Amino acid sequence: MKKEFVVIGLGRFGGSICRTLAQEGMEVLAIDIDEDRVHEFSNIVSQAVVADTTDETTLKDLGIRNFDHVIVAIGDNIQASILTTLILKELGVKKITVKALNDYHEKVLAKIGADEIVHPERDMGRRIANNMISTNVLDYLELSDEHSIVELMASKKMDGKTLIEMDVRAKFGCNVVAIKRQNQIIVSPMAKEIIQEGDILIVIGADRDIDRFGKSIL
Ligand code: ATP
Numbered sequence: 542m543k544k545e546f547v548v549i550g551l552g553r554f555g556g557s558i559c560r561t562l563a564q565e566g567m568e569v570l571a572i573d574i575d576e577d578r579v580h581e582f583s584n585i586v587s588q589a590v591v592a593d594t595t596d597e598t599t600l601k602d603l604g605i606r607n608f609d610h611v612i613v614a615i616g617d618n619i620q621a622s623i624l625t626t627l628i629l630k631e632l633g634v635k636k637i638t639v640k641a642l643n644d645y646h647e648k649v650l651a652k653i654g655a656d657e658i659v660h661p662e663r664d665m666g667r668r669i670a671n672n673m674i675s676t677n678v679l680d681y682l683e684l685s686d687e688h689s690i691v692e693l694m695a696s697k698k699m700d701g702k703t704l705i706e707m708d709v710r711a712k713f714g715c716n717v718v719a720i721k722r723q724n725q726i727i728v729s730p731m732a733k734e735i736i737q738e739g740d741i742l743i744v745i746g747a748d749r750d751i752d753r754f755g756k757s758i759l
């Protein structure tokens with residue numbers, strides 16, 4: 542079943558969400574207070590309208606509560622972002638995702654019931670910094686403040702060794718959940734799987750443990 546989305550705020554962030562959803566064939570209603578921005582998206586999304594989303598009647602008239610997921614991508618105007626979220630909540634929208642500008646903004650959004658709060662600048666900054674620190678970390682996904690899934694590049698030191706020989710789970714407390722080797726992906730590898738230099742190990746665990754494991758293979 543096709544999901545229907547609303548994106549409010551067509552800056553770089555909201556605009557990028559609109560483009561991706563549209564490319565994936567999703568129904569998107571794009572809204573911005575700025576006519577030029579709306580015009581820019583009129584050929585990209587299913588429907589683009591000029592509206593001030595801090596006005597409750599406007600949102601009601603657009604039938605906003607019939608959509609599956611609303612994304613509030615109003616960045617700099619914190620007041621407009623909060624007010625819009627509050628109205629969406631009161632109208633009974635099923636799922637609301639909001640872009641937060643800072644920690645205070647996030648706290649307020651959480652209190653008024655935003656289902657998901659994102660910090661694209663902060664999170665992308667963290668991701669890039671983490672990638673810069675460790676040469677063998679290719680990518681990572683934060684599961685909580687202390688746990689992640691990380692892609693580690695297998696070093697020369699690991700070449701020809703099995704997971705048992707390296708004793709990853711007992712020594713480091715983390716699990717190799719998959720191995721990417723060229724075009725192949727080995728999900729839930731056996732303990733006797735022989736690692737080759739250049740394999741990408743997908744590891745899950747506590748950040749501290751993954752960090753120790755990552756350093757040990759350098
Ligand atoms: P980004 O940070 O994603 O690059 P930006 O910095 O270009 O975005 P922001 O000020 O963060 O722009 O706002 C994003 C969009 O939200 C703008 O296009 C702005 O016109 C729109 N917007 C702001 N207030 C409202 C409102 N009350 N109703 C609808 N749209 C709004």
Ligand code: ATP
Nearest residue numbers: 553554616617641642643660661662663664665666
């Ligand atoms: P972000 O988009 O990451 O949230 P921002 O929108 O707050 O950042 P930008 O205008 O993108 O701010 O600039 C980022 C930082 O770079 C600011 O702190 C600004 O003072 C600084 N900056 C801008 N130009 C220069 C410059 N020529 N030399 C040194 N610092 C600069």
Ligand code: CA
Nearest residue numbers: 552553616617
């Ligand atoms: Ca911005």
